[in-house]
Amino acid sequence: MKNRPPFDKALTFDDVLLVPQASDVVPKDVNLKTRLTRKISMNIPLLSAAMDTVTENEMAVSLARQGGIGIIHKNLSIDEQANMVDRVKRSESGMIANPITLSSDKSINDAKKVMENYHISGLPVVEKGKLVGIITNRDIRFEADGNLSVKDRMTSKNLVTVSEGTTLEDAKKVLQHHRIEKLLVVNNKGNLAGLITVKDIQKKEDFPNACKDSNGRLRVGAAIGVNNDSIDRAKALLDADVDVIVIDTAHGHSSGVIESVKSIKKAVGDLQIIAGNVATLEGTKALIDAGGLYRQVLTDISTDLEEKYLSKFKEKMTREGDMVMEAKMDGEDDIEKQKELQFTILMMVLLYNTGEGNFVSPFNFG
Structure with missing residues (x-):
């Protein structure tokens, strides 16, 4: 594939060790706050999967209290999913601005x-x-x-x-x-x-680090598909005050998903939308152009490696400030060095998030 690095083997979590080094940072000073979208920040960089075995309203509440956001799965009727979103939004608040009420003639x-x-x-x-x-x-x-x-x-x-x-x-x-x-x-x-x-x-x-909206309510997301009811589902979730909609498909770089992003974006206005899954620069840009807020990092590694460190780093800006980054290296064909540099790039992206929706490099590449 065009974007696949020429590695002879892959790495998983157990294959990588970050060596401890001297530090003057104490745990209470650590800040993991990051941006999910341009308008939504999280106090910890964790989302729960939109799966029926993982996220319903209970998980969404628990995760939001810790600073993350839960994405409620779509294997529910529209009313059931909207009700779960409503339960999360009503679970706590500084002041409940629209409390549930009864009339005196009810039983x-x-x-x-x-x-x-x-x-x-x-x-x-x-x-x-x-x-x-x-x-x-x-x-x-x-x-x-x-x-x-x-x-x-x-x-x-x-x-x-x-x-x-x-x-x-x-x-x-x-x-x-x-x-x-x-x-x-x-x-x-x-x-x-x-x-x-x-x-x-x-x-x-x-829960001082809870992820909350401007009204003091816990944040929550919800998944939708590209079915015939996607517009109605999106509108119902909007009425329930969902914070973000995730258009959840196995292959996001398809005409059906792209058209769904456009139509749903038109239907819900400024509501934040995340779309996927994609694994290429082209797929990412297609969804961003359609109105989604999906961001992805790609590396394009050549066969040359001039030195151990990165010699060229390009940033490709997409519309409205979102960024997809492409890295190129020049030098000899060295698989181990390529793997090391690949990992360095990924860690750099994770550690140097500006918090404004863009990823930046800690180095100056001119």
């Missing part, structure tokens, strides 16, 4: 079902946007009559609320003073504006 059974579905212990009760009460698991835990209305068991008097703009530090003081676990946020019209919970505050302290 106790309805309240229990919602709490079980979203793994939450309380629900604000609203009528036409106005906050009228709150019902928690403690109010209905031992209620035998599930047909009773929510209004018969909810707390409606002496509700503890705070106004919009209250900081989490101030919210902690209010929660502690009143010894409650949920704090209702209202605007100047008395409408429900959000919800702050003890658990969310605690999770923020327990």
Whole structure:
């Protein structure tokens, strides 16, 4: 193949050893933050595979809390996948800006079902946007009559609320003073504006490196294919506030995938898209040109090696700042040196990510 280096054997993880050297860096100062796309950064460079044996909402939540992002698999109905995304986005937040609510005429059974579905212990009760009460698991835990209305068991008097703009530090003081676990946020019209919970505050302290969006919610991705329902699936995921869509195929350098990237990009606007899999420069550029954000490193090694170190390094810029790098070497035909240089290039790319979506070299090649 055109882009395959002329190696006589391949290497795997157990074949490579990084020799420890002197360092003044302490573990607490290590920063692994990197860019997934132009608009999404991660605190650790880890994605979980979009496989039905690997990533659903539980894995996505766990990984995002550690700083990575989970990609929920596509072997689900559209509603099921969107629901999993929604569960991740609602799992924690600085302030839940759009909390799940109930009307007062719903039954106790309805309240229990919602709490079980979203793994939450309380629900604000609203009528036409106005906050009228709150019902928690403690109010209905031992209620035998599930047909009773929510209004018969909810707390409606002496509700503890705070106004919009209250900081989490101030919210902690209010929660502690009143010894409650949920704090209702209202605007100047008395409408429900959000919800702050003890658990969310605690999770923020327990997982300081969590990968979160601008609203303090965990980030999550979801995979789609190139099927007839891909547009509908992408729109449903967008409505569920997914952070990134992965167009997941075995061979991404094909007309079907390229056309899907174009049509999905048009349908979802600024939503971040990753497309693949590809293994060549041409395939990578084709997906980038179509609107994807896939980046890949390729090396084109000649039969000459002038010296032990790299003598020429070219950077090929693609549109809007994404970069695909191509390395060339001149000199004698030395397989061991070629392998060493190949590994050096790959490590260089991994270690010198600017964080702006581009890979750069630590050396100046003129």
